[in-house]
Amino acid sequence: QVQLVESGGGLVQPGGSLRLACAASGITLDGGAIGWFRQAPGKEREGISCISGRDGTTYYRDSVKGRFAISRDNSQNTVYLQMNNLEPEDPALYYCAFKDGEKCSDYPYPYNVWGQGTQVTVSS
Numbered sequence: 001q002v003q004l005v006e007s008g009g010g011l012v013q014p015g016g017s018l019r020l021a022c023a024a025s026g027i028t029l030d031g032g033a034i035g036w037f038r039q040a041p042g043k044e045r046e047g048i049s050c051i052s053g054r055d056g057t058t059y060y061r062d063s064v065k066g067r068f069a070i071s072r073d074n075s076q077n078t079v080y081l082q083m084n085n086l087e088p089e090d091p092a093l094y095y096c097a098f099k100d101g102e103k104c105s106d107y108p109y110p111y112n113v114w115g116q117g118t119q120v121t122v123s124s
Contacts, residue, residue, distance in 0.1 A: 002026035002113055004096050009118030012086055020081040020118060022096030027113065029072060030054070033104045034079045035111055036070065038092035038120075045095070049081060050104030059104050063089070086122045093117040 008020040022034065032053045039045040048061045049070040058070050069082040079096060097111035105111070 004098060004113055004115035006094065006096050006115040006118040009094060009120045011121040011123060013124050014086060014088060014122055016086050016122070017082070017084045018086065018120060020083065020094055020096075020120075022079045022081075022115060024077045024079075024098070027098060029077050029079055029098065030056075030074050032098050032100050033102060034070075034072065035097050035099070035104060036079075036081045037095045037097060037108060038090075039095070039117075040092040043092075045108050047106040047108070050106075051079060052104050053102040055102070057104075059106075061106075083120070086120070088122055091120055091122045094120050 003025045005023045030053055035047055035050040037045050037047050048064050050059045051070045051072050067085045072079045095117045096115045098113040099111040
C-alpha cells in the first residue's frame with residue numbers, strides 16, 4: 001500500500017521552530033519529487049517547498065526562504081521540513097505529496113500521493 005504519513009505539527013509561539021516529517025511506505029521517495037504544501041482555512045493549497053528525486057535539488061516559496069529547509073533521509077525513506085522563525089502567517093494544515101518524475105512543481109495537480117496532513121499553529 002502506497003502511503004505518506006506526516007508528523008511533527010503542533011503549537012508554537014511566533015519565532016519558534018518545528019520539524020515536520022513525511023514517512024513513506026510502498027514508494028521510494030528518491031524515485032520522484034516530494035513537495036510540502038499547506039492550506040489555511042479559506043485559502044487555496046499552496047506549495048511551499050520541494051525536493052527533486054535524483055539530484056535532491058530543493059525549491060522554496062519566497063515567503064519561507066531562509067526560514068524553512070527541506071531534506072531527505074533515503075535510509076529512512078522520510079522527507080523532513082525544518083521550519084524556523086515561524087510567523088503568524090504560517091499556521092495551516094501541512095501536507096507532503098509525491099509525484100512521479102524528478103521535477104518539482106508548485107501546483108498540487110501533478111502530485112498523485114498525498115498524506116493526511118499535520119496541523120501547525122503559531123500563537124502566543
